[in-house]
Amino acid sequence: MKVRSKLRGGRHVRGKRFSTRIISQNKTKSIKKKNTAKKSPFYCFCRSRSKDTEFMIQCDGCDIWYHGSCVELREEETDIIDKFFCPPCRTDHGSIILIKNRRTLQRLNYREINEGISNYDSENLEFIHHLKNKKFLNQDDVLLYLTGNELTEDYLSKNGFSHPILVRSMDGLGMRVPPSDLTIEDIERYVGSLREIEVIDTLKQSDFKLKMGEWTRYFTELDRKHILNVISLEVSNTGLGDIITPPKIVRKFDWVTRYWPEDVPHNWFLSKPQVQKYCLMSVKGSYTDFHIDFGGSSVWYHPIKGKKIFYIIEPTDTNIKKYERWSSSHYQSNTFFGDIVDRCYQCEINAGETMFIPTGWIHAVYTPIDSIVFGGNYLTKFNIPLQLKVYNIERNLNTPAKFLYPNYETLYWLAGDQLLQEVNNRKDANNQSDDYLILGLEEMVKIFKEWSRNRKSSAEHQQHIPCTVSPEELIIQITHLLDSIKKKHRKKISHSKPHKARQIQDSPKPQIKQQSKSNKKKKPSTLRNISVINGNKQGQKSYKIRVTKLNISGETS
Template sequence: MSQRHATSEKSKTKNSSSPTNLNDEPRYCICQKREDELNEDDNDFMIECDGCNGWFHGKCIDLSDRIADDIEKYFCHECSKQHGSSIFKQRKNQHRRDYSDANADNKPTQSGTPDFINKLKRRIFPGCESVVTRLKGNHLTPEYLATYGFTQPILISNRDGLDMTLPNRTITLAEIRDAVGQDRFIDIIDCEKQVTYKMNLNDYIEYYENFERSKIYNVLSLEISNTKLGEQVVTPKIVRDISWATIGVWPIKKPDDEEIDSNEILKKSTWPLQTPLLKKKRRPVSSTDTDQSEDEQFGTSDSNNFENFERPEVAKYCLLSPQSSYTDFHVDFGGSSVWYSVVRGEKIFYIIEPTDENLQKYAEWSGSPTESEVFLGDNVSHCYKMHLREENTILIPPGWIHAVYTVTDSLVFGGNFLQSMGVDMQLRIYELERFAQVPNKFQFPLFETFHWYAAKTFYEELKECNESNSSIINPITQHACESILHYMSKWVSADKRYQTRNRSIIPKGINCEKILRDLARELDIAKLNYVSSQISLSIHDESYKDINSSSNDTNFSLIPSESNTDINEIHDNNELLEGIADGGLASFVKSSSINEDYYQPSKETKTKREHSSSEKKISTKKSKSSTDIEKKLTKKIKTEDPTSSSSNRKKLLTTAATQPKTPSSSNNPPGISTNKKRVSSSIPKKLSSKDRLGKILKIANTIKSRGGILT
């Protein structure tokens, strides 16, 4: 049997020739258990005695795995009488995780080691001002995040305005132990080896309070939600306002269904409906549960249906970090967002923005066999330094890559949460975790379940808006839905048995394929409603602009009256403007005779000009008679309405200019209505008054089409 932790990486495996009868199998240890009776869930292991070659369970000989890893030669109780006590490894280097390696001089420095920490403290990093937003607590609201987004870390210097509650900085480790339970086993990280072990909380407190520490054990995963210590912690209001765990994305249990555990702490259950068949005791969920479980993993389906799970608790963690603790670069599980508040001590974050390039480099780095020998910050364009002190609170958005160094002994409270503004990054990080085959223990518990609940919530929100004929679509909802459809459709399409295979994590009443189809349909309807409303609004605005433009174009009271000659020239120019070719201004200038014919006219050109001159003379004679008619008409108008004002004239001219040309309107005075109309019509209403180039092109095209010349 392979041992999890043992001296010199020795392992014990079954011999293929071993007897098949269980009674004939060899027994080990002082307990005389068979090999198959080892309990991996209890973190048990076996170690070989270098004296008698016997194998012993760690629990049976009261030996922890973290200590067993540091033993060079182990002697059991009987052999120690002859060979003496077990021999521990001696430190031979300061820069390798295997500190007993005597041949490590030419090997690279590994992260977490004493040499690495010393070099890290001397390094210079750019400040975080350009990528971290500083706010006051009372300014941090859902409305602020909806307006400015949540894509950069947000640093709050003190807790004022955050509406959160934390234990006082004077709280002792003994008080923490009593509030959590002294018999509780916790995960600790050996910072030099970057290996996780189990340790009794009481033993850890004893280690922490010892000033002569030979090891650096960091506690990062002590979840306290269902403890008395958890009652003293209230997460920031902004977290409660956006976290899926508290806004109802995961259904909140009805008050009548609340249960009280052995510590008389109210447990937050999540499934509001129970059938008589499901009245069994609920099984707590931890990060060791998997989303991608096979049917056989859960055994009988009756006791492991989804309804037997409680909502995962990851919102309240107590972090205990000795000085010089180091956590290498990572992204919080499932791309979850983080709240993090320092009660005492100091922390330094080394943060990397989650750009496409940086995430790709992170994925390559985390999967590399030389990961421990490479500082990720050296592989990216920018790695920023952020210093946190007592009373500081930081909110970290999804996907941000960060490493953490502890300056002094620190006590921190924090937690993780999923939220609607980070759906795309959450699903993206989850895909990276699956691709990298991250152990289930280090994934966000029931991550897929949370997102199926979210899909249902977004569907119901869109459906309600569509049924009320709302033309407003929340951009956060839209982006979240698009990401859900993109990524979660892959889960279903990649595995035809997805619904059946994952029945233990899919909420009752949710058909995965159907909810995705329904969500896509409602999203399309919402988009269509929004686009339709925008088109209607645009048409209304355009009509309003056209009316104003028409009024401005026909405001002739501000235009001085022209002489008969000016009117005739305008008339002639308009005729020239109406016929420019479609080739545009550039082609017209290129093909025109502006450089030759105008200054050195040919015979044909002279003939055309003479003909044009004779036509102008005839036109002048006609205009004189029309002018006489105009004068008589004007006198008649003044006689009939002596109080007529320029505003009335403006109204009249506006009406005439905007009316379609009819036979009756041809009798209007040509110098007043007809010619004015033609001037205004030479500039299309759709062209902006500021678009001078558009006007020039239009005029030039008209000239070209009439065979005119550009002068």
């Protein structure tokens, strides 16, 4: 495979850079005219010479040169490609072969912040050694252990959903996932060999697309030269999605399931968010860096094969502020976020177990062995203020639309309309509404006013308002409802203790087992002063880095 870089005419041959002298602008023009005169048969199918300054790549099958834009390939992706085949040659050879083992300068991108992809070389044994031997707080100090039969609507309504929950067995969860003997080949058959999927190169922190058949060949290789990760394959509209049913408790509170209309008006052009069923395929050594799931969505997470190690951090006001600063800082790539907070917990999730992660919890994920995981994202009524806070952080970080929760604002308008009716029904029945729901509606009114009345941003937000909702009327109705509730319960609300779903404070939760004194004092981090650049160790202060990603993912981890 040969590559010609854009502008300067530099080229890569089998991954090696060859220096070329810089040609003056006038001379370049004359050379272009001379080349244009030659009607070479070995040229891009667009036959356009106007893009000659773009990056080009030569097919290893027919030797024809193609513009990167014509074959949907970016120059930085060639660092891990050994052979490239053009569309006509792919019938016999496939599209690309990932062989090259070349360390390059690591780069940050939006996916790093959105999905929390690590900026470290996962193959670097020293880093993994330090990660495994670093002292984290015990999972028993933060996780709530419940059975599937205990995790009910009544339980969450009374206790809130503010801490991660681990369920050891599927019994009572009312969920369905493929059996543990599911293989990558099976997934390929369900999804389709030609389905394009986004793949993350853990070392380079760059994403590119592969066909599912190509991913299968990579995953089943015994001698992998790269650590690649698939964390954003949504399978709702595939055969695989047909045999996946999220847990009953998720379906009960998921706004998409409850509030998105099945029968839409003829002038409805908004697509239903598809984020409930993800298939994650991670090879040994994959690392997803600290992130918050997009839109502050909660997560259900169930490995059917392998194991995952989570490093989780409570979304206190202090930690959220630190996370926002870290996500937008120049030191993100060499600062381990767990080192700049007071408490970071390590939690292991084995095959057959299910974890429920509530809104805002900052987490990183390490994969010690090849793993297949099913999971999904969902918005609920329990943590509305924090969900909106995360969304505002994403906007402040200029997260591209493709990495945001799809049709997020539309879903809020739909949910606001339905939650208004829910509270009204309780009021008519003389039943008191939960404090967390009242707090949620208060925040929704504020954001609805901003989305619908801010002249500078109204055009941007207007397109997300569903045709079935009248913004002004909804705002007035919610405001009147809240005023009447406050007048009736002003004294009780003003003096009541905060509900667990209220904005999380820095102090540990009373229902969680207190951590031992030995763990309270933060020990010096063995991960400090570790970074990897071009495969060489170079001392830098603090942390390391999604993916994601800006990260708030889109991605389930």
